[in-house]
Amino acid sequence: MSSPSNQNPLLHHGATLFIDGAFTPAASGETRTINCPANGEAVATVSEAGEADSIKAIEAARRSFDSGIWSSVPAAQRGDFLLKAAEQLVARKAEFALAETLDTGKRLVESELDMDDIISCFRYFGKLAGQEAGRVVDANDPNVISRIDYEPVGVAAMITPWNYPLLQAAWKIAPALAAGCSFVLKPAELTPSTAILMMEVLKDLGLPAGVANLVTGAGAQAGAVLSEHKDVDLVSFTGGLVTGRKVAAAAAGTVKKVALELGGKNPNVVFADADFDAALDNALNGAFVHSGQVCSAGARLVIHESIAEKFVDELVRRAQQITLGGPFDQKAETGALISAAHLEKVDAYVQAGIAEGARVRCGGRRATEQDGAGLGSGHFYLPTVIDQVTGSMSVAQDEAFGPTITVETFSTEDQAVAIANDTIYGLAGAVWSQDAGKAARVAKRLRHGTIWINDYHPYLPQAEWGGFGQSGVGRELGPTGLGEYQEAKHVYQNLNPQVTGWFAQKQS
């Protein structure tokens, strides 16, 4: 019988590395089975790359870049290529969304929305390519033409996480190709399927061999060399803080450019004059969409003491009503965690909070069959609200990356800002108030890369994304996101060369 899982074209694939324009197995011949987090079913078999495969991919990318086969294509034509890629993604949206859902366990409707964002990203960079023609600089000399050219940085290594697999890769692939770079992509080992399909799209559209390369494999084996290798000019990493530090340290040996998109501990600040219903609904969305496996999840509620009791009681009531389920369950509102190991990490985070004196108001454990049919066979964790939290507790400081929200209260605007900024991270946050002046004032004081006012979660391809503090280095999306894949070159041309006379001519 045909189930959504066995419709995956990658179920028995096996040759999924894409190197120098061809799909190939790993040198070792090893493969990995991908299991759906919602029920453990095998959904794909992929090649398991090791260091030797990654080196081959880097060498292919280097050759293609140095040949100029893509970097010398006019930027506007590179943009047209991205627009065609967007159209291919539109045509194959259902297939991609299914593959993403089977790998991640997220609801199909969420994967479809991710596909819309991916398509928008390709369209945005497709249109942006070629618009930035460098700039002329006034050298204060009529005999001098001085200009700044933007050139591709070279070979880009891209390392991406499992929570939004193709979206996070698209935020790198689209600007890299727009800029004229060649690249090696290493997706998270748990969720490689859509990256493989993406290589099919690029190949079918005629991207020259070696410009796009893919290694599917584990971080330590296939990923580490991407940060270290001398032939990589830029490593762009999205993932956890601990790995990000390793990537930055490994990249230092060859002083390559480093872009880091790391985790967050994102405050959702609710003032007493907020629209109560909208703030409450968005607090749920902020914390529990994709079971909190979102870098910008609003996992830290910072709420005015005068409304805290009513707001949190209602938050608990609503969190308890959230329906968990598999990707194709029409009633499900959110899904499974990515793996058993990740579920254990989320639970350990909650238990540490309890040990430090915080109180679990709901959830705080994995879901069982008693909580819903089928939940016992997947990695499901109940939506969890934790109050009686103080800023020094680990639950207030550590990223849970699961369906949890902590509650801290404030009485003054200064206190709200201090709590919201009391983190090593600085990725995103929100302010809820019907006083536009106050909301803008507080937004200005928050040290986070994205601030939503009276909203939570939207992001736009034309708006820069990235973190303050230890949430990262650099920005994705927007014109700055293209700039990450470019070098600025100053060309100073003297139209009337003269003897300078700096060193006197002497008789020898």
Ligand SMILES: NC(=O)c1ccc[n+]([C@@H]2O[C@H](COP(=O)([O-])OP(=O)(O)OC[C@H]3O[C@@H](n4cnc5c(N)ncnc54)[C@H](O)[C@@H]3O)[C@@H](O)[C@H]2O)c1
């Ligand atoms: N800032 C953002 O935009 C953003 C977006 C999505 C996810 N994230 C963050 O990602 C994290 C969750 O993702 P994760 O669990 O996949 O992160 P992770 O750091 O465990 O893994 C990310 C990637 O790094 C690879 N990797 C692991 N060790 C490596 C090494 N030594 N060298 C090179 N690569 C290595 C992994 O295989 C994977 O591809 C969370 O912290 C989340 O906040 C951030």
Ligand SMILES: C[N+](C)(C)CC=O
């Ligand atoms: C960047 N974003 C919000 C798409 C996914 C973060 O995990």
